[in-house]
Amino acid sequence: MSFSGSGKIWMNGALVDWADARIHIASHVVHYGSGVFEGARCYDTPRGSACFRLDAHMRRLYDSSKIYRMEPQVDQGALTAAVLETIRANAFKACYIRPIIYRGYHALGVNPFPCPVDAAVLTWEWGAYLGQDALERGVDVRVASWARAAPNTFPTLAKTSANYANSQLIKMEAITEGYSEGIALDTFGYLSEGSGQNLFIVRDNMVYTPPLTASILPGITRASVITLARDLGFTVLEEMLPRELLYIADEAFFAGTAVEITPIRSVDKIAIGNGRRGPITEAIQQAFFDVINGETPDRHGWLTYVYPGQPLQATAAASAAKSV
Numbered sequence: 618m619s620f621s622g623s624g625k626i627w628m629n630g631a632l633v634d635w636a637d638a639r640i641h642i643a644s645h646v647v648h649y650g651s652g653v654f655e656g657a658r659c660y661d662t663p664r665g666s667a668c669f670r671l672d673a674h675m676r677r678l679y680d681s682s683k684i685y686r687m688e689p690q691v692d693q694g695a696l697t698a699a700v701l702e703t704i705r706a707n708a709f710k711a712c713y714i715r716p717i718i719y720r721g722y723h724a725l726g727v728n729p730f731p732c733p734v735d736a737a738v739l740t741w742e743w744g745a746y747l748g749q750d751a752l753e754r755g756v757d758v759r760v761a762s763w764a765r766a767a768p769n770t771f772p773t774l775a776k777t778s779a780n781y782a783n784s785q786l787i788k789m790e791a792i793t794e795g796y797s798e799g800i801a802l803d804t805f806g807y808l809s810e811g812s813g814q815n816l817f818i819v820r821d822n823m824v825y826t827p828p829l830t831a832s833i834l835p836g837i838t839r840a841s842v843i844t845l846a847r848d849l850g851f852t853v854l855e856e857m858l859p860r861e862l863l864y865i866a867d868e869a870f871f872a873g874t875a876v877e878i879t880p881i882r883s884v885d886k887i888a889i890g891n892g893r894r895g896p897i898t899e900a901i902q903q904a905f906f907d908v909i910n911g912e913t914p915d916r917h918g919w920l921t922y923v924y925p926g927q928p929l930q931a932t933a934a935a936s937a938a939k940s941v
């Protein structure tokens with residue numbers, strides 16, 4: 618993925634050209650990772666362009682800023698409106714959405730309080746994160762040598778820029794050694810998550826995923842998968858999982874806005890199941906894609922339509938209530 622370098626970006630209330638969306642090198646966020654952000658997607662559905670669970674993403678963004686004592690100059694409703702405005706300004710049918718709230722330019726002590734809390738919304742066209750092929754055939758991954766942050770160090774319920782230093786280490790290690798992704802353990806040795814996606818395991822028709830206490834980001838896709846899997850009649854358990862459960866799983870898959878639902882076909886060169894996408898992964902993937910492609914009714918109120926004349930926006934309450 619590289620940027621087209623064109624289009625509009627929303628910055629502190631104004632739409633500016635992509636090339637002009639600049640911040641100063643002395644901005645606090647550049648030095649200390651003092652930003653919180655979101656990654657959401659807008660899909661081109663038969664009923665029009667629709668953001669998937671936008672309210673849940675914006676709620677998590679404001680939760681993240683609250684954890685970091687940031688008081689944005691815009692409230693959640695105004696920034697949500699800015700997301701829709703930015704997509705419309707770029708006339709995108711489908712895109713990736715990146716709102717960010719960050720400590721800006723004022724002083725460079727570690728103390729962030731004197732710095733302004735700025736906000737921006739970027740949108741760009743972005744296809745399948747691990748490749749289209751991966752959605753069908755699955756990916757080869759390793760267990761990372763890097764652990765996720767210990768409890769009470771870097772809060773993982775907050776999607777902060779600082780947490781992605783750890784994600785980068787996991788991702789670089791995986792790529793350097795020929796894998797698509799890494800799965801990190803928490804500091805107690807239990808399964809946690811990938812560098813930018815949550816983890817699911819299937820064994821004996823039961824679906825397992827690590828709990829929020831396993832140093833994971835509370836993924837919106839993860840929450841959606843839990844709902845869809847239960848809708849399909851599967852039992853889903855959120856519990857601490859030992860590493861070796863991966864090796865004896867019937868199926869495993871990643872869930873996240875970027876990877877959507879991507880099967881895992883091997884871990885540490887041990888084939889998962891028969892080494893290809895399993896039937897339960899496929900059923901959940903199908904249910905997920907049917908929602909985001911608008912091919913089934915939006916029963917959970919997950920879609921927010923972008924352009925006037927399209928179906929009414931999903932209610933914030935319906936979507937936000939299911940976000941964690």
Ligand SMILES: Cc1ncc(COP(=O)(O)O)c(C=O)c1O
Pocket residue numbers: 656784810811812813814815833834835836837838839872873874875
């Ligand atoms: C570390 C991490 N875990 C999980 C996820 C999946 O979260 P979501 O489904 O909300 O995109 C992401 C993606 O943002 C992530 O960066």
